[in-house]
Amino acid sequence: MNSEFKVLARPYKxxxxxxxxxxxxxxxxxxxxxxxxxxxxSDIAISFRHxxxxxxxxxxxxxxxxxxxxSLTTLISFVLGYFVAYEIKKSKFKNKFILLTxxxxxxxxxxxxxxxSLSNIMSENNILKSLIGFNIFGNISGTGxxxxxxxxxxYMPFMILSVYTALEKIDFSLEEAALDLGLTPLHKFWxxxxxxxLKGVVTGSIMxxxxxxxxxxxxxxxSKGRIVFIGNIIENKFIYxxxxxxxxxxxxxLIFILGSIFLLTKFDKEGETLL
Amino acid sequence: MEKNIASLKDYGYHDFxxxxxxxxxxxxxxVVLIILGLYLSIIVIAIQSINDSQVLSEFTGFxxxxxxxxxxxxxLMQAIKNTFLVSSIATVLATILGxxxxxxxxxxxxxxxxxxxxxxxxxxxNADIVTGFSLMLMFRLLMVVFPxxxxxxxxxxxxxxxxxxxxxxxxxxxLKETDPNLMDAAMDLGVKPYKALIKVVIxxxxxxxxxxxxxxxxxxxDDFAISYFNTGAGYDNLSIxxxxxxxxxxxxxxxxxxxxxxxxFTLIGLLIYQFLQKQKKGKKV
Numbered sequence: 001m002n003s004e005f006k007v008l009a010r011p012y013k014x015x016x017x018x019x020x021x022x023x024x025x026x027x028x029x030x031x032x033x034x035x036x037x038x039x040x041x042s043d044i045a046i047s048f049r050h051x052x053x054x055x056x057x058x059x060x061x062x063x064x065x066x067x068x069x070x071s072l073t074t075l076i077s078f079v080l081g082y083f084v085a086y087e088i089k090k091s092k093f094k095n096k097f098i099l100l101t102x103x104x105x106x107x108x109x110x111x112x113x114x115x116x117s118l119s120n121i122m123s124e125n126n127i128l129k130s131l132i133g134f135n136i137f138g139n140i141s142g143t144g145x146x147x148x149x150x151x152x153x154x155y156m157p158f159m160i161l162s163v164y165t166a167l168e169k170i171d172f173s174l175e176e177a178a179l180d181l182g183l184t185p186l187h188k189f190w191x192x193x194x195x196x197x198l199k200g201v202v203t204g205s206i207m208x209x210x211x212x213x214x215x216x217x218x219x220x221x222x223s224k225g226r227i228v229f230i231g232n233i234i235e236n237k238f239i240y241x242x243x244x245x246x247x248x249x250x251x252x253x254l255i256f257i258l259g260s261i262f263l264l265t266k267f268d269k270e271g272e273t274l275l
Numbered sequence: 276m277e278k279n280i281a282s283l284k285d286y287g288y289h290d291f292x293x294x295x296x297x298x299x300x301x302x303x304x305x306v307v308l309i310i311l312g313l314y315l316s317i318i319v320i321a322i323q324s325i326n327d328s329q330v331l332s333e334f335t336g337f338x339x340x341x342x343x344x345x346x347x348x349x350x351l352m353q354a355i356k357n358t359f360l361v362s363s364i365a366t367v368l369a370t371i372l373g374x375x376x377x378x379x380x381x382x383x384x385x386x387x388x389x390x391x392x393x394x395x396x397x398x399x400x401n402a403d404i405v406t407g408f409s410l411m412l413m414f415r416l417l418m419v420v421f422p423x424x425x426x427x428x429x430x431x432x433x434x435x436x437x438x439x440x441x442x443x444x445x446x447x448x449x450l451k452e453t454d455p456n457l458m459d460a461a462m463d464l465g466v467k468p469y470k471a472l473i474k475v476v477i478x479x480x481x482x483x484x485x486x487x488x489x490x491x492x493x494x495x496x497d498d499f500a501i502s503y504f505n506t507g508a509g510y511d512n513l514s515i516x517x518x519x520x521x522x523x524x525x526x527x528x529x530x531x532x533x534x535x536x537x538x539x540f541t542l543i544g545l546l547i548y549q550f551l552q553k554q555k556k557g558k559k560v
Contacts, residue, residue, distance in 0.1 A: 005378050005472070006379060006382045007379065009379025009380045011376070012376035012379065012439070020398070023409030023412060026413050083302075083305065087302060103310070108537075108541050109317055109534055109537065110513060111497060112514045113517055113531070113534050114316035117319040117320050117323065118316045118319070125333070127323060127332060127334050130332070131322065131334045149312075153313055157313065216500070221521065250408045253402055253404065257401060257402055261396075
């Protein structure tokens with residue numbers, strides 16, 4: 001490409017630098033200073049007293065909830081999602097595009113409304129019960145299982161897509177070779193296919209883990225506010241305009257994200273399974 | 276004598292055909308169940324939308340009245356208008372800017388391109404809540420100079436921030452596929468570089484631009500968390516409005532009707548796309 005076009009990248013470099021770094025710097029500064037709307041400009045000082053928040057039991061419980069539910073969601077999505085991706089790969093149905101579209105289509109519908117409708121049918125009297133006569137969920141409204149169900153079936157398509165992308169790239173002749181060399185189908189899967197698809201599993205896991213860890217709408221709606229994630233605390237700090245605390249917690253989430261991206265770059269140097 | 280002849284089993288062959296048949300049926304059933312799980316909420320939304328009663332917990336009969344009622348719901352209509360206004364501005368701008376930015380990034384040396392593409396991934400990989408919260412803080416600081424920026428402006432800026440990277444990510448591979456001689460040929464024929472860009476390069480990457488645009492629209496129209504933190508002055512998009520309503524009162528069934536309509540349109544769009552793809556392929560053969 002003509003090097004003259006380099007100038008076209010210049011505005012984007014400025015835009016990215018400003019919008020990636022400046023908000024993060026602002027966030028760090030606000031979390032370690034007493035800056036808020038009631039402090040006059042001349043009294044701004046560095047203070048670490050907001051860090052006490054990190055040791056409060058409600059914060060610790062929220063972190064535990066976020067991590068626990070994010071891990072469980074990732075694990076379940078991995079087992080179910082891998083299975084579906086593998087079945088799509090194996091299926092004799094020629095048009096894989098349609099199969100993948102079926103998997104993604106629900107994601108095009110409004111997330112909040114979908115979660116709300118799930119929450120509705122998890123309560124004791126609901127529209128499905130009045131239609132088919134019995135409760136498919138029992139009465140799990142407001143419980144951890146309700147939250148887990150919502151999270152898994154919201155984010156699993158990410159897992160299916162990235163695992164499928166990785167599976168699709170595996171050369172079929174490798175499978176033939178494995179069978180020719182006398183591996184049973186089960187061995188072939190564990191020794192050849194699974195290791196080669198690991199990249200997709202890592203990408204998929206991160207794409208499920210991160211939004212679950214940092215989410216706040218799904219747990220709030222499905223647990224009726226009983227199970228508090230770290231995102232819910234940030235949301236509350238935002239509502240009550242306690243930006244110092246909100247920024248501090250957002251930074252902690254950011255650290256988790258950076259860790260995951262670091263992990264991702266180790267497994268997937270080209271970033272090819274990302275899209 | 277018979278005993279000396281080794282059977283297939285002695286060579287390690289097991290006849291799994293019966294077992295395979297059963298496990299295949301179980302597998303198919305499981306896949307169907309999982310897909311059903313993915314669609315459960317959509318199915319419930321569709322049922323709510325054709326329910327005669329305004330009470331969300333009981334089905335009293337079939338009715339399409341909530342579809343006609345969409346236009347009468349003032350708050351809902353306002354939220355829908357806001358959503359489409361923000362998304363269309365953000366999508367159009369992100370598509371145009373993202374395409375030119377991608378061309379610019381592609382013209383960079385390999386080393387600096389890798390670095391900028393890594394930064395380009397930040398808005399995509401970063402959690403919505405962190406992006407939303409940190410952008411909100413930045414806009415708050417800007418409020419000292421521009422007191423009324425929260426609303427349409429901040430929403431569009433925030434949406435541009437996370438949609439441009441998607442456009443760049445889908446245009447970049449197409450740029451890599453284009454023949455580098457294409458540009459040279461055009462310029463040898465006396466076309467000026469920027470004219471060649473518009474006449475030669477853009478048509479060559481239009482598939483990437485189109486898929487980038489669709490991605491940007493999808494991300495923008497469905498966004499909740501980032502918009503939630505960066506809206507202001509009552510400028511609610513659909514997600515924020517629903518989120519605010521469900522805590523306080525029942526949703527009008529018209530919301531479900533609107534969502535179902537949107538799903539149906541998406542489905543029709545996909546089928547048309549599929550049909551066109553097939554025709555294209557047919558022509559090539």
